[in-house]
Amino acid sequence: MDVNKILKSNKPLALESKTIIHLMLVHQSISEKTTEALKPFDVSIQQFNVLRILKGQNGKAANLSTLNERMVSKMSNTTRLVDKLILKDFVKRTVCEENRRKIEIFITKKGKEELLKMSNTMLAMEKELLKDVNTEDLITLNKLLDKLNTDK
Structure with missing residues (x-):
């Protein structure tokens, strides 16, 4: 380039x-x-990120704070993202029985199935993007990017 x-x-x-x-x-x-x-x-990069975070919870509930902390893009309106995923039946939101003020968010079976398809598509896209870069170059690039990390 x-x-x-x-x-x-x-x-x-x-x-x-x-x-x-x-x-x-x-x-x-x-x-x-x-x-x-x-x-x-029909999902955004941020919605995909929410689904990955929820899948990584391994069946444990997440709340909006958990999602916000783990989002790649911190500028996202997590409530709106979850609402859109609920409409697609990819996630569900429940009220915690022990603490009625706490909202719990889970990935649904349909969400897991769709996430698998999305992940396969993303993997193919990543491989295509990086096809001309060898493993050694990727390791070096990641080390250089670590030096640039402004969130240290």
Whole structure:
């Protein structure tokens, strides 16, 4: 990916600026491909993330706070995401019997089945995206990205 060519700029960019712009362009491309892969399932990237978190609970209830903490995108309106997944019968929401103020959220059987299909589609998309990158490169890339992690 030639950043200057994409930006239609003849002016050389500072290496730091070029790197950040490059990361942003890659992020945008990955987001677009992910959205496209999930389109047949009529779920957003954030809804997919909620389903994965709930499946990872292994049958234990989650609450909105748990989902918020574990979301990849912290900007999501988790209540709205759960509401949309309930309408699709992918998740259910119940009131805790011990504490009536506590809401418990579970993935449904249909949600698990659809998540499996989505996960297979996502895996194929990831393999296609990374087909030209070897394992050693991926390890190096992850180490470099760890250095950039702003949430340290």
